[in-house]
Amino acid sequence: MKTLVILYAGNPAAHLFDTCFDGKSACELSLAWAQAVPNVCAIHVVSNHENAAGCSALLKQPENTPCEVIEAGSWPENSLLHAIADSCKKTEADFVLFAWADCPFLNMDLTRQVIETHIKYKAEYTYAEGYPYGFAPEALDAGTAEILARIADNQKNSSNKERNVARDSLFAVIKTDINSFEVETVLADSDWRLYRFQFECSTRGGMLACRALWPVTGKSAAELSAEASACPDIVQTVPSFYTIQIEGSCAGSCVYCPYPSACMKKYGKNPRETDIRMPVDKFGKLVNDISVFSEQAVVALSAWGEPLLHPQFTEFVERVLEKPGLSVLVETTGTEITEEQCRNVCSIVKKYPGRTTGIPQIIWIVSLDAVDAAGYGKMHGYDTSAAGKNFAAAQNTVSLLENFFPGTVYPQFLRTNKNEDQLEKFFRFWNEKQSPSDGKCIIQKYDNFAGLLPSDKPADLSPLVRTPCWHIRRDMTILADGTVPYCREWVLDGGIGNVFNESIESVWKKIRPLVNDHINGNYSDKCRVCDEYYTFNF
Numbered sequence: 001m002k003t004l005v006i007l008y009a010g011n012p013a014a015h016l017f018d019t020c021f022d023g024k025s026a027c028e029l030s031l032a033w034a035q036a037v038p039n040v041c042a043i044h045v046v047s048n049h050e051n052a053a054g055c056s057a058l059l060k061q062p063e064n065t066p067c068e069v070i071e072a073g074s075w076p077e078n079s080l081l082h083a084i085a086d087s088c089k090k091t092e093a094d095f096v097l098f099a100w101a102d103c104p105f106l107n108m109d110l111t112r113q114v115i116e117t118h119i120k121y122k123a124e125y126t127y128a129e130g131y132p133y134g135f136a137p138e139a140l141d142a143g144t145a146e147i148l149a150r151i152a153d154n155q156k157n158s159s160n161k162e163r164n165v166a167r168d169s170l171f172a173v174i175k176t177d178i179n180s181f182e183v184e185t186v187l188a189d190s191d192w193r194l195y196r197f198q199f200e201c202s203t204r205g206g207m208l209a210c211r212a213l214w215p216v217t218g219k220s221a222a223e224l225s226a227e228a229s230a231c232p233d234i235v236q237t238v239p240s241f242y243t244i245q246i247e248g249s250c251a252g253s254c255v256y257c258p259y260p261s262a263c264m265k266k267y268g269k270n271p272r273e274t275d276i277r278m279p280v281d282k283f284g285k286l287v288n289d290i291s292v293f294s295e296q297a298v299v300a301l302s303a304w305g306e307p308l309l310h311p312q313f314t315e316f317v318e319r320v321l322e323k324p325g326l327s328v329l330v331e332t333t334g335t336e337i338t339e340e341q342c343r344n345v346c347s348i349v350k351k352y353p354g355r356t357t358g359i360p361q362i363i364w365i366v367s368l369d370a371v372d373a374a375g376y377g378k379m380h381g382y383d384t385s386a387a388g389k390n391f392a393a394a395q396n397t398v399s400l401l402e403n404f405f406p407g408t409v410y411p412q413f414l415r416t417n418k419n420e421d422q423l424e425k426f427f428r429f430w431n432e433k434q435s436p437s438d439g440k441c442i443i444q445k446y447d448n449f450a451g452l453l454p455s456d457k458p459a460d461l462s463p464l465v466r467t468p469c470w471h472i473r474r475d476m477t478i479l480a481d482g483t484v485p486y487c488r489e490w491v492l493d494g495g496i497g498n499v500f501n502e503s504i505e506s507v508w509k510k511i512r513p514l515v516n517d518h519i520n521g522n523y524s525d526k527c528r529v530c531d532e533y534y535t536f537n538f
Contacts, residue, residue, distance in 0.1 A: 003039045004044065007044075007100065009045055016054070020207065033106040033111070076162035085145040102201040104199070124181045128185070128186040148173045197228055252390075287326065288323075297538070301316055328362045331412075463534055
């Protein structure tokens with residue numbers, strides 16, 4: 001059977017042509033893989049203008065294997081699928097092997113398994129499951145490509161919005177009517193998905209992970225997966241989530257928050273009285289450093305305190321959005337925001353429309369935790385009169401924010417034994433498409449901060465087998481004075497460095513010994529009793 005290989009280079013990829021693999025780039029290695037695919041009849045590289053010249057320069061012309069670059073300014077999902085369908089017709093291929101050109105570890109043995117499974121079971125779509133991303137291509141029947149293109153067209157027309165190509169675009173379109181397609185899977189002997197490895201070079205974190213795996217390349221996909229899980233340079237690359245305290249004060253006293261007692265212990269004041277704030281000029285320099293070190297990340301302004309109480313809140317948002325690889329997350333009680341603030345922030349969001357991550361410019365989380373004023377007061381520490389007023393304000397905030405920032409507003413319910421009886425009603429209301437949040441909400445697990453708070457979780461969601469903590473691998477918490485604790489569980493203690501006095505990279509490296517311990521199954525007294533290790537931000 002005739003196999004067409006399509007490599008996708010249509011999205012920005014900062015490290016696509018970096019020669020960090022013994023003088024070769026990810027693009028060069030993926031093209032070498034493509035040329036070695038059994039029975040390959042043609043190789044087409046779907047590229048944007050930015051990457052086209054580099055791809056053309058690397059695209060060798062093997063004997064009897066036509067190769068070409070298909071170039072366009074941008075590639076919405078439906079356009080990519082039409083390009084795949086057109087290439088199938090042009091080459092008279094039976095099926096397509098599709099992969100991204102920034103994946104340097106496309107494995108030939110795994111590729112053969114995908115091909116054999118696809119042909120044996122006469123599948124329309126075949127993929128490998130359980131392996132790290134970047135090890136295997138996807139197989140798509142030529143006729144199915146045309147069907148998917150029409151489905152994507154219909155989705156675009158119904159929503160009046162083009163969807164950008166993502167790593168899971170083929171399967172995402174198939175999932176809309178999955179029972180209509182013959183889908184087959186090549187399963188890994190061990191499930192490596194819980195590590196969320198991404199062996200691709202579109203980001204600095206991905207490139208660093210690939211570079212760390214390169215010395216052991218040539219092994220099987222299973223062996224490479226095991227090597228990756230034991231390698232600190234892969235398990236911990238760069239932070240993808242920075243949670244920063246810009247404001248020390250807050251009006252509430254939530255029963256699930258350790259900050260009030262920690263604030264009293266450290267400063268001798270409760271959060272209503274403190275005047276701790278991060279200066280916007282220091283924050284601006286910090287954001288520059290984050291952009292250089294991580295390139296892509298989500299910056300939360302809500303480590304502790306109510307960020308909307310900072311008089312320069314909108315300037316903080318702008319400092320982040322000036323960097324196209326960064327997005328803002330704001331977690332708020334929802335009692336402080338005004339329509340004028342919303343309008344000002346909205347103008348900033350419109351000023352900086354593009355994100356290289358696919359994540360919205362700004363995401364809002366409103367902490368409700370209840371369905372009525374009495375429940376709200378119990379969770380947030382208000383008496384009866386204040387509870388009614390603040391609960392109404394918080395609910396109205398969801399509607400107000402959704403009006404200015406449609407699709408990026410999430411009312412949140414943090415589960416405890418104190419409010420578990422309200423969970424179902426909360427979910428039923430906010431999950432409806434007609435709700436003020438357009439059907440979006442977050443249900444969050446209870447965290448006792450490694451014993452700082454009483455045990456109050458209504459359900460134990462922890463996995464049977466412990467893995468290295470996500471937060472020391474992917475997150476960095478930064479306090480108002482620049483202090484960085486090991487993680488957010490330390491609240492205001494456990495400082496290991498200060499980003500106002502030293503580089504982010506040097507502070508980040510100080511967490512590495514803790515990562516090594518987790519990989520080896522050794523846990524500090526605090527880590528041992530913490531059950532946040534499996535929760536994931538970005």
